[in-house]
Amino acid sequence: MYGGGNTFEGIKTDSIAQEDPVKLAEFEARIERGEKIEPTDWMPALYRKQLIRMIEQHAHSEIIGALPEGTWITRAPGFKRKISLMAKVQDEVGHGQLLYSAAETLGKTREQMIDDLITGKSKYSNIFNYPAFTWADSCFISWLVDAGAIVNQLANAKGSYGPYCRALDRICAEESFHLKYGHHCVIYLATGTQKQRDMFQEAINRWWTPMMHFFGPSDKISAHTEVLMRWKVKMSSNDDMRNQFLDMYVPKIWELGFTIPDENLKKNPETGRWDYTEPDWEEFKRVINGDGPCNKERLEVRRIAEERGRWVRQALKKAQTKYTVPLA
Amino acid sequence: MNSLDPRVNRLPVVGKPGEISPKAPLDQLGTFEVFVQPKEGKPFQHEGIVHAPDVEMAFVLAKEAFTRRFMCVSLYVCDTRNVYVSPLTEATANAYDLISDTVEKTGGKTSFEIYHLPKRGKQHVHAGTVQAGSPQEAMAEAKRMFKNDKTVYNIWAVRTSDIRFTSAEEKDLWLTLSEKKFRDASDYKGGDKLKEFLERNNA
Numbered sequence: 001m002y003g004g005g006n007t008f009e010g011i012k013t014d015s016i017a018q019e020d021p022v023k024l025a026e027f028e029a030r031i032e033r034g035e036k037i038e039p040t041d042w043m044p045a046l047y048r049k050q051l052i053r054m055i056e057q058h059a060h061s062e063i064i065g066a067l068p069e070g071t072w073i074t075r076a077p078g079f080k081r082k083i084s085l086m087a088k089v090q091d092e093v094g095h096g097q098l099l100y101s102a103a104e105t106l107g108k109t110r111e112q113m114i115d116d117l118i119t120g121k122s123k124y125s126n127i128f129n130y131p132a133f134t135w136a137d138s139c140f141i142s143w144l145v146d147a148g149a150i151v152n153q154l155a156n157a158k159g160s161y162g163p164y165c166r167a168l169d170r171i172c173a174e175e176s177f178h179l180k181y182g183h184h185c186v187i188y189l190a191t192g193t194q195k196q197r198d199m200f201q202e203a204i205n206r207w208w209t210p211m212m213h214f215f216g217p218s219d220k221i222s223a224h225t226e227v228l229m230r231w232k233v234k235m236s237s238n239d240d241m242r243n244q245f246l247d248m249y250v251p252k253i254w255e256l257g258f259t260i261p262d263e264n265l266k267k268n269p270e271t272g273r274w275d276y277t278e279p280d281w282e283e284f285k286r287v288i289n290g291d292g293p294c295n296k297e298r299l300e301v302r303r304i305a306e307e308r309g310r311w312v313r314q315a316l317k318k319a320q321t322k323y324t325v326p327l328a
Numbered sequence: 329m330n331s332l333d334p335r336v337n338r339l340p341v342v343g344k345p346g347e348i349s350p351k352a353p354l355d356q357l358g359t360f361e362v363f364v365q366p367k368e369g370k371p372f373q374h375e376g377i378v379h380a381p382d383v384e385m386a387f388v389l390a391k392e393a394f395t396r397r398f399m400c401v402s403l404y405v406c407d408t409r410n411v412y413v414s415p416l417t418e419a420t421a422n423a424y425d426l427i428s429d430t431v432e433k434t435g436g437k438t439s440f441e442i443y444h445l446p447k448r449g450k451q452h453v454h455a456g457t458v459q460a461g462s463p464q465e466a467m468a469e470a471k472r473m474f475k476n477d478k479t480v481y482n483i484w485a486v487r488t489s490d491i492r493f494t495s496a497e498e499k500d501l502w503l504t505l506s507e508k509k510f511r512d513a514s515d516y517k518g519g520d521k522l523k524e525f526l527e528r529n530n531a
Contacts, residue, residue, distance in 0.1 A: 030418060036449030038482075040416050071333040080510070087396075087511050094393055101377045104359075110379065111351035118348045131332055162449045167376070174397070180516040187518035191525045256522075257529065297331050300345055307342040313355055316381035324408045326359045326377040327484075328452065 011050065013227055019044045031232055036162035039105040039328065050233050052106045053122075055164055059099035060117045060124035064298050065145075066092040068128060072138040081185070088142065088178050095171045102163040105326055118303045126284060127210045129292030136189060136196075136203035143182025144207070144249060148214045150175050151245050152236075160232035163328055183252075190256040197257075204253070205261045212279040215242040221281065246274040360386035361411055362394055363454070365402040372404065374443065374452040374484075383407060383492040391501060397511045400502050402494045410490040412463035414483040418448065423483050424475040431468045434461030438487060442470040445482035452484055463487075 016024070023042050030037065037043060070089045076082045100110050116122040127145055132138050150172065157168035189200045216222060216238035228234040236244075246265075253260060264277045287295070331337050357379045363372040375394045380386035386405040395403060417423045423445075437459045443452040455474045460466035466485040474480075494501070509515040 033419075035418060038416055038448060071335070084510050084516075087508075090396070094396070097378070097393055098376060101359075109353070110356040111353065114356070115348060115350055119346065133332065165449055166451065177511060177513045177516075180513040184516040184518045187522050187525075191521055255526065296345065297329055297336060300329055301336055301339070303345070303348055304339050304342050306348065308340075310355075313357065316385070317354065317357065318381055322409070323354050323358060326408055327361065327411060327413060328374065 011046065011225070011228070013046065015046050016044060016227065028230070031160045031230075036165060037160050038162045039325075044231075046227070047231055047233065048106050050228060051161055051164065052103055052108050054233065055099055055103040055106070056108065056113050056116075057123055057125070059096050059103060059113065060122055061128065062092050062096035062099060063117075064124045064128045064302065065141075066096075067298055067301060068130075068132040068294075069138055069141055072132060072135060075135065076138070077135060084181050085138070085142075088181060091174050091178065095167075095174070098167040098170060099164075101326060102161075102167045105163045105328065107325065109323070114306065118299060118306065120290060120299065123288060125214070126288045126292070127207075127214050128298060129287050129295045130207070130210050131294050133206070134199055134203065136199040137206065139182060139185040139189060139200065140203040140207045141182075142178060143186050144211060144253075145214070146175060146178045146182055147249055148211065148245050150179060151241050151248070152215070155235040155241065158232070159235055166328075186256065190258070201258055204258055208261050209279050209283070212242065212276070213281075213284045215239075215245065217281055217284065218278060243273050246276070250274070357381050359408045360390070360405045361408055362386075362390040363404050364394055364400050366399045368401050371454040372402075373454065375403075377408065378405070387492050387494075395502060395505070397505060397508065400505065402499065402502075404491050404493045406486050406491045410486055412467070412485040414467060416445075416482045417479075418481065420479060422475070422479045423481055424471045427467045427471045427483070428464075429468055429471065431462070431465045433465065437461050438489060440466035440470075440485045441488055441491065442466070442474060443484040443486075444474070444480045446478070446480065448481055452482070457488065458485075 024044060027037070027041075027043060027047075030041075037047075066089045069085065069092070073082060073085050073089065076085050100113060103113065104110055113122065117124070132141065153168050153172050153175065157165055157172055159165055159168075186200060189196045219237050219239040222238055225234050225237075247267075250260065250265065262277050264275055266275055267273070268275045286292070290296075329336055329339065358381075359377045360380055360383065361377055362375045364375045365372045375390075378386050378389040378393055380389050383405060386407075387403075390403055390405050394400075414423045415426050417426065438461075439457050439459055440463070441457055442455045444455045445452050455470070458466050458469040458473060460469050463485050467483060470483060470485065
């Protein structure tokens, strides 16, 4: 799972002017031909920087995203749900490992990435700064947050950086189980007792704003990304991905007889796109900068785990080990 | 901390919130390359890396990281530092054309495993085994044996003795994969329940 477009600050494109024009032209021609960029290829500094930021944020999102769901494993209703949720959470942590490895091929060490997560320097998907109060919240995450992530990941899997695409292909294959599992859980709540239906309706009401935030700020207010689109770092605009998600899942939510807390939400027959109330982007900015309901808890859980595991890593470390950048 | 999760509330107080002493180099250990065989008779292919203290632990972690589902009948790992790498080429340039034919032949020969990158963006695939006295000689030998009209974009050579293989007794590690249906999308069929619900509502 992952939220795209959550890097709010604009990018500085001045550094491109300092790149070697011949190498830059070759690089762009390779992407134009549809060939992937591999770690040992020449690449512009801005490309490397943006990719590190994006892949690293994606990795952190997988690890932090496992926390609100992981907390429901012991309380999931019945053995089958427990074993499924456990498998899903294990997948998410595994995805984090794959993505950290892909980011490492660009030259940032895993140690540095973990430090930057814990000190708050690196971000992760904003949606995980909200709490999962009930089992229905956990089902909302499994079905709809994962659905949003798949929209984003399928787009990014067609990007230009080889190691990231390889990791995403593997991740997307596994996410299909998460999505089906999540939908299965929701169908059972929807066709259950009135109390179960109310639980899921309340979860939708709580999660709708963060879900709309998930794809990042509206194109009208977000930084220009033409160069990143040309380099196939960013594959789709935030609004396009949001629209694709609404197109695929709003009918499925309505079909189950639930309502969505936005009276302006409807498909515009003229444009073929969804009209909706812009979510509160000030809230998004505030939460991503640390002032959300769960930011502190998420980072504390991660930090304490890191501190408590320190002695194990030290005990395992061999004196002669030297770091080597992975190959692919 | 005041969390909804009682296990979080029970966590011991360690250090100060938001503060962590910067990690020492290699706190997360070194890296190992992982190769998986999807089916009997198919070649091994590169899947990714794991961080581990040694090759034995890397083998265990690779099993968890790369063979939870999908087909797998065997896997092996080797230290990233033991992989010898050719230059990477593009378009129609064959990486073998950059390998010198004339290498100084050395005495004692050992076996090397050779891997090809058949397409940029794809994984390295096992091409075969050669006998050579040095990695350079292994690359030249691979050129003689495996080069054909198919373009290869990158070549890896690894000394066979540096690889931690799956032993015959360990092959049963993956026998239960097909029983773990809960990891597969096909195990979550809600269609009938949904249809019945919709019919009832529309009636």
